Amino acid sequence: MQDFVQKVVERYIIFLFFDGLVLFSLIRAGHRSRRKALAVLIFTLASVIVWIDYYLIYINRLEMKMAWAVPLILLLAGVLFHRYTFPFRTHCQECGKRLSITEFLSCDENLCLKCYETKHPESVKLSKEEQIRRENEEKKKTWAGWRPNREFVIVFAFDERANVLLVDNVNMAKKPGKLAGAIGEVKGREKKDFTATRTLRKETGLECSQIDYMGRLNFEMPDMNVRFYVYVAREFSGSIRESEGKKPVWMPLKKLNYDLMSMDYPLWLPRMLRGQTVEYYARCNKEGKIYDDILDLDVEL
Secondary structure (H helix, E strand, O other), X not given: OHHHHHHHHHHHHHHHHHHHHHHHHHHHOHHHHHHHHHHHHHHHHHHHHHHHHHHHXXXXXXXXXXXXXXXXXXXXXXXXXXXXXXXXXXEOOOOOOEOOHHHHXXXXXXXXXXXXXXXXXXXXXXXXXXXXXXXXXXHHHHHOOOOOOEEEEEEEEEOOOOEEEEEEEOOOOOOOOOEEOEEEEOOOOOOHHHHHHHHHHHHHOOEEEEEEEEEEEEEEOOOOEEEEEEEEEEEEEOXXXXXXXXXXXXXXXXXXXXXXXXXXXXXXXXXXXXXXXXXXXXXXXXXXXXXXEEEEEOOOO
């Protein structure tokens, strides 16, 4: 027994170090683990009492029988007040799943992470993208019942070297809108795919064999509501040619000059070219500047 007392006295600092780490992590968890932090604190204080008892025995200030008496008294007190000294459970109190070490230590309610988040949805930390998505869902409610007065297509050719074909409106000053996709208006009951291939041919001279519908752009203006259907041609043939006032130009996606495009282009164009479906909503003032918008990602078209 003397050897055991000596080892406890000499190695107590190691135990205290790891016990302190557990206590620190529980305190950092905040209100979620207050009871368990209190239990660990009580256990730490009890261990200090045991160490003092053993140290006094080690230096011959107490009799050896106290090596059993003090721990036994503390154990009985712990059993008597077990509600405070041992609030730990090994299984989730809701679903019965075995708790991980983190869940076992950190949650006063002894719930697995999934059950805790279900019971306390306010505790779930949302990613920035999820926060934006939820905000957009609320903002989209203000667009309920919105209908376009006119419909257009915007078409981009995109090659295997990540170059995108834009149309330079050569007669326009160097300002937003000078560079754009090939734009054409949907006529009557004309199918949008047909409008897109016709527009690409007319504006650039290219014939596309495959064209992908990537999303919609909805603009609410003071005097008109406009919708654009965005298409990306990845398989095409022919050579580009200029038409009156319009010059098709190939540009690397990574070096696009967005200053010469409409202010909404940086939000949706790179995503659509990389294969992400998008729906965009924007409200414009009399000068055509956007003052409120929504970017809805990965929509089902």
